[in-house]
Amino acid sequence: MTNIPTIQPDATPAEILRTGIEAAKGPVSLACSFSMEDVAIIDIAHEAGITMGVFALDTGRLNEETYEVADALVERYRMKIDWYFPRHDDVERLERADGLFSFRESLDKRHACCAIRKVEPLGRALQGLSGWVTGMRREQSVTRSDLRGIELDHLNNGIIKINPLLEWTEQDLIAYTEEKRLPVNRLYSQGYRSIGCAPCTRTVKPGEDARAGRWWWENPEHKECGLHRR
Numbered sequence: 734m735t736n737i738p739t740i741q742p743d744a745t746p747a748e749i750l751r752t753g754i755e756a757a758k759g760p761v762s763l764a765c766s767f768s769m770e771d772v773a774i775i776d777i778a779h780e781a782g783i784t785m786g787v788f789a790l791d792t793g794r795l796n797e798e799t800y801e802v803a804d805a806l807v808e809r810y811r812m813k814i815d816w817y818f819p820r821h822d823d824v825e826r827l828e829r830a831d832g833l834f835s836f837r838e839s840l841d842k843r844h845a846c847c848a849i850r851k852v853e854p855l856g857r858a859l860q861g862l863s864g865w866v867t868g869m870r871r872e873q874s875v876t877r878s879d880l881r882g883i884e885l886d887h888l889n890n891g892i893i894k895i896n897p898l899l900e901w902t903e904q905d906l907i908a909y910t911e912e913k914r915l916p917v918n919r920l921y922s923q924g925y926r927s928i929g930c931a932p933c934t935r936t937v938k939p940g941e942d943a944r945a946g947r948w949w950w951e952n953p954e955h956k957e958c959g960l961h962r963r
């Protein structure tokens with residue numbers, strides 16, 4: 734079984750990333766949704782000379798603005814993105830049976846859509862990896878308050894899961910993004926603070942959690958898509 738290394742409380746994102754990748758002892762990739770967090774991690778790894786793969790899940794329901802960030806990253810870092818798509822027969826079955834917006838009818842139906850469009854492709858993306866990197870931050874929502882910098886992902890064969898930005902605040906992230914002039918999804922300037930699939934994401938009101946705009950019709954404790962169940 735892989736040992737989890739100890740992370741110092743003041744460890745930088747680059748140190749967490751490097752320590753986690755060394756502990757994984759094998760290939761590690763960033764699960765990239767082209768959020769401000771993921772773009773910052775790509776830049777941090779680039780600056781520190783840390784090698785990792787980058788994969789993305791194209792659910793078929795992403796915003797155009799998200800693809801623009803992907804394109805900008807490829808241009809800026811000359812990097813490769815491994816795209817994963819849902820199984821077309823599963824999507825066809827879902828949409829023929831339940832329509833295009835079934836995810837708003839119940840939590841079960843929302844989970845069914847996320848399972849087809851996100852969780853199953855994630856499983857394929859993680860095959861052969863010893864670890865994966867996420868842009869999760871502790872302050873984002875109640876579902877992320879007990880995050881650790883490096884943990885074992887027991888739901889995905891016990892591989893290492895690295896959360897290098899766990900202690901960053903939104904202000905830290907914005908400051909880094911502006912200082913480095915990183916590519917930013919244009920939806921942030923319209924009031925979005927966490928961007929997922931287009932029909933399941935909206936802008937956030939003052940005082941709300943960053944992820945309050947995700948599946949806004951659900952209770953806060955349900956606001957995960959199955960990628961980060963712990």
Ligand code: SF4
Pocket residue numbers: 792794836843844846847848850851929930932933958
């Ligand atoms: S976020 Fe919405 S559209 Fe995207 S996979 Fe989940 S339920 Fe489906």
